[in-house]
Amino acid sequence: AMVSNAFIYHADALMFDLEDSVILREKDAARRLVFHALQHPLYQNVETIVRVNALDSDYGVADLEAVVRGGVDIVRLPKTDTAQDVIDIENHIARIEAECGREPGSTGLLAAIESPQGITQAVAIAHASPRLIGIALGAEDYVRNLRTERSPEGTELLFARCAILQAARAAGIQAFDTVYSDANNEAGFLREAAHIKQLGFDGKSLINPRQIELLHNLYAPTRQEADHAQRVVDAAEAAAREGLGVVSLNGKMVDSPVIERARLVLSRAALSGIREE
Numbered sequence: 001a002m003v004s005n006a007f008i009y010h011a012d013a014l015m016f017d018l019e020d021s022v023i024l025r026e027k028d029a030a031r032r033l034v035f036h037a038l039q040h041p042l043y044q045n046v047e048t049i050v051r052v053n054a055l056d057s058d059y060g061v062a063d064l065e066a067v068v069r070g071g072v073d074i075v076r077l078p079k080t081d082t083a084q085d086v087i088d089i090e091n092h093i094a095r096i097e098a099e100c101g102r103e104p105g106s107t108g109l110l111a112a113i114e115s116p117q118g119i120t121q122a123v124a125i126a127h128a129s130p131r132l133i134g135i136a137l138g139a140e141d142y143v144r145n146l147r148t149e150r151s152p153e154g155t156e157l158l159f160a161r162c163a164i165l166q167a168a169r170a171a172g173i174q175a176f177d178t179v180y181s182d183a184n185n186e187a188g189f190l191r192e193a194a195h196i197k198q199l200g201f202d203g204k205s206l207i208n209p210r211q212i213e214l215l216h217n218l219y220a221p222t223r224q225e226a227d228h229a230q231r232v233v234d235a236a237e238a239a240a241r242e243g244l245g246v247v248s249l250n251g252k253m254v255d256s257p258v259i260e261r262a263r264l265v266l267s268r269a270a271l272s273g274i275r276e277e
């Protein structure tokens with residue numbers, strides 16, 4: 001049922017899971033279901049991601065064969081511990097693209113890091129393939145590996161989140177935060193989402209449609225922020241026409257980092273609208 005109507009919720013991308021939310025005896029049926037969903041007309045204008053099983057499991061390579069041939073936009077590799085994990089999946093994807101006549105390099109990759117080993121290798125992982133559109137944190141597995149549990153403050157995840165952000169930015173790719181598992185706790189979700197936005201994440205994996213609007217609204221700038229960003233960009237463009245790299249706007253210095261920040265605010269306004277307070 002979820003596969004058949006997930007497209008109605010206006011998520012930025014839809015992720016079909018073949019890994020931990022599918023029990024072993026359903027793995028083959030789930031793969032077939034996703035293969036057909038990827039080719040359904042309703043999913044042609046939606047960015048699709050499939051989380052495949054690990055390549056060293058009994059299912060990983062079959063998952064890849066199905067989803068690359070099915071036309072998935074991005075493959076999510078779970079439990080990525082090393083750069084070699086990324087290179088291995090990259091090689092399989094390249095082979096399958098060649099075999100099925102898909103444009104070489106057109107399948108994107110998203111590596112999920114879910115262990116201390118992966119966090120220590122985050123920089124190498126983030127640089128391991130030109131297909132990588134981003135890296136992501138998988139916090140439920142990560143805290144299990146750390147031998148702790150998630151707290152409302154997220155203290156136990158701060159190191160991992162910063163490591164993922166640093167690695168992603170160093171490689172020039174996106175950084176995505178993990179799921180918030182209590183779908184009924186709106187206040188807790190919003191607190192965590194505000195925290196990861198402030199750290200610098202580009203977004204977050206969601207498990208329930210009710211979280212989509214909340215996150216879009218949080219990432220959307222306020223009217224005041226959007227208006228200010230527009231004034232910064234206008235002032236910068238006027239200054240550039242006069243050959244100036246730095247200008248003053250109401251007494252505040254406007255230079256290259258401030259202008260780039262303003263452009264990011266405007267792009268978020270274009271994507272998510274204006275925040276409802």
Ligand SMILES: CC(C)(COP(=O)(O)OP(=O)(O)OC[C@H]1O[C@@H](n2cnc3c(N)ncnc32)[C@H](O)[C@@H]1OP(=O)(O)O)[C@@H](O)C(=O)NCCC(=O)NCCSC(=O)C[C@@](O)(CC(=O)O)C(=O)O
Nearest residue numbers: 002006020021137138139140141178179183205207208209
């Ligand atoms: C959380 C809950 C059980 C709540 O159930 P509830 O029954 O209370 O949901 P309700 O809100 O009542 O549903 C109202 C309506 O929305 C529909 N609906 C609900 N969820 C929908 C959805 N996801 N997609 C489309 N449709 C949906 C539903 O069908 C219904 O439709 P309808 O009947 O027509 O009204 C349910 O959402 C759910 O199962 N979520 C997906 C869980 C999942 O994907 N887990 C794997 C990824 S995490 C992981 O693996 C950890 C990780 O690996 C992560 C990492 O790597 O980052 C790590 O280590 O951290």
Ligand SMILES: [Mg+2]
Nearest residue numbers: 114138140141
């Ligand atoms: Mg996991």
